[in-house]
Amino acid sequence: MWFFRNADFDFLGSRQRAYVVSALLLAIGIGSLVMRGGLSYGVDFTGGTLMQVQFEEQLTVGELRDVMNGAGFGGAQLQGFGSVNEFLIRVQNRGGESGQQVQDAVESALSDGYGEDGYTVLRRESVSAQVGEELQQKAAIAIGLSFLLTLVYLAFRFEWRFGVAAIIATVHDIILTFGFISVLNVEITLATVAAILTIVGYSLNDTIVVFDRVRENLKGTRSEEYMNVVNRSINETLPRTVMTSATTLVTLLALATVGGAVIRPFAMVLILGVMIGTYSSVFVASPALLEIHQYRKRKAQAEAAHVS
């Protein structure tokens, strides 16, 4: 078996169409971010209390909401989670209340509604507003720093134009990922941030493989059109691109389907990221490389004309 053997797709010829697709996807993502008023941050970042509760009897979100409303937790976010009688309850810590007080209040509401033994708290997370802010900062630093260091690495390993093209692709990926996270309403937690950083790594990885081949092919053929070299490089690495994405996606799909509810959002973000990263190395990074090259060439020609 050898899929895409001697593939000869004109990826770069149809790059205008890819731009439209990217622009459309970005517009949807940014639109969703604006519509929803930003991302939905989990208690890790906003501060607050999360409780994963398993009930003895089966109940609906609506019934649970009535109980919570009755106890003054009108603002609580409720979400079915895992099995039928499991729920996530998220509550903001009201001014001055400690996480412990909120937990106690929620538990007493649940005890009133379902009896002392009617439920089990499987997981609790309480984060004070101050710690939430710190974690936000840390996450921002992590994303910024990993971005910066990979740039330094790229600058060191490749010519600047490869670096710039890779950055453009990575920024594209990050914005798209956030956009999809917003569309799918996945909550931003520490784990999601870890997933996003992993995607940055994966996407770069994919781009680097293509660029590595471009660099190699450029050495051999002086006469060949730049666009052809890039296009040929994409085609030559296409079997690898497809195979690697496939194996990674297969493992991630296994994680998302049987890995359990706790890890599912994490796996979902990774799946999205792998798809976006694969797409971008072919349809964003490589065209960007070409555009940069052509821009330089036009500029050089214009200067040459000016001089003569």
Place this chain on the structure above:
Amino acid sequence: MFSSIKGRIAVIVGLVLLCGWTLMPQEGPEGNTISPLNLGLDLQGGMHLAVELASDTTLTDQARSDALDRVLTTIRNRVNEFGVREPIIQKVGNERIIVELAGIDNPERAKDIVSQTAFLSFNVVRTDGAVMDRLERIDQAIVDELGAENLRAAGGAGGDLSALFGQGEAGAPDTVAPDTTGADTAAAGAQQGGQGEGGLPPALAGEDTGQAAGQDTSPSPETQGLPGMQQEGGQGGAAQGELRPLSELLLQSGQNGVFLVAEQDVPTVRKFLAMDAVQGMLPNGIQLNWGANTVSQGGNVYRQLYVLADEPLITGEYLADAGPAQRDPTYNQPIVPFEMTRQGARIFERQTSRNVGEQMAIVLDGRVQSAPVIRQTLSRRAQIELGATGSLQEAQDLALVLRAGALPVPIQIVEERTVGPSLGQDSIEQGRMAFIIGIVLVILGMIAYYRMAGAMAVGALCVYVILVLGGLAGLEATLTLPGIAGIILSVGMAVDANVLIFERIREEQAAGKTPRTAVEEGFAHALSAIVDANLTTLITAIILYQVGTGPVQGFAVTLAIGIIASFVTALYVTRTFFMIYLDRHSPTDPVSI
């Protein structure tokens, strides 16, 4: 040896054996098997707490750091008795203390214990035999309550009585919890090094008395049963004789008012003492408190059980400051100076004058830290002399205990993450399932797509999995739920290196190169892409480790180990398999790829 096929195979087998060895289950101290992988709190269940000083305390940096040290001592002191395996209690920066307790059943209780303010009191050790006089009746009460037959069936009082207490019959669901009011419970002790070893109590003296410490003539301890309460010889005797479930566990320490209990009997004694019937029998005006430290004698480890007057001489609020621990200039023995408040000095003077010659137990959160003898009437300034057997470290610990109680600091929990054990177990099983399904699908895909080379990649993948797990165990890294995801993800990525190489070999072979050259070129050309790709991911992993906490760090560690292992397996193990393959086929046979 690294270039010949045999040498390479030896290296690979060696690596696999090394990793396999780190993965062997180990025997725990209690004969239980310990998993070679450290499971994170999210997998084994447990509680992660971040504690800070309450925000309304405005302190200088120095004072804040000092206050945090005292809180640390307080929390250590309490948590150690929780019976949690390897609790983590550490200061993070100058602001915060992290407490991690694995596998606890009662998070509410644990939080209370961590967050309550320290309580220090000084209580006189009751030497009048108040408890001893009642032991016979207490034994009888226990027998009545639990039934003689049950006790015998449980193998005597020294045996396993857990069945008898199975349904919380004794009304003590949390016998290990300290009562931070320090009032009336027999609370527990910590597993720290035995201070007061040898049984000589330290001495309390006014400052500059120059009196030699540890010279008192308290009888040297003999760990024998109480008079008339030795264990009956043999099973038959025990069956006929009167049962003494409690008193046979309480050994004479040689000091009045202090019993010794063999460490393995401590839980049993605690359960007996927590029984309502026993509580009712105890004389008024006393409380029983466990020593914080263990005592070694004749190869056995004992814990002291103190009979104290329940009315404290004085409490921590009257203590102004304590320490620093030092060696007294005359005798070069460790001492801990302390100072009472003005009001405290008056109370202390009155109280010590009445109790000269008595032992004064220093009780922090229900545990006796030390019990020096009061040598003279003391006032504002005094010192505890640890005597010739005491170390400066013990003196420093004691000074910290005194300061923890002297200047109690209100604290608050700013972050909590608790996972119930059942959820953790589910996560492990689901993660394992996902891992197996993922890897099987990848194996099938690789073999179907790359044939013989695919099979080699699968062999390399197996080596890879062993290396990753062995690396995790060997580095004592913690496996968390995102960490499992990291492993699964890195399986996908480990395959990538192989895919890069295989695709290249295919191309070279299609370009008409001989199999041997194609393989050589394939590895050579794929190298730069593999290095670049792995390094960028490694950078991400390092940053995640630096910035993240708990589960995210777990993810970073497995990702990093995964990257390094995939690098080794793709470039070395797969290469070796190819060398073997080429060795066994005619040079002109195309590679099955």
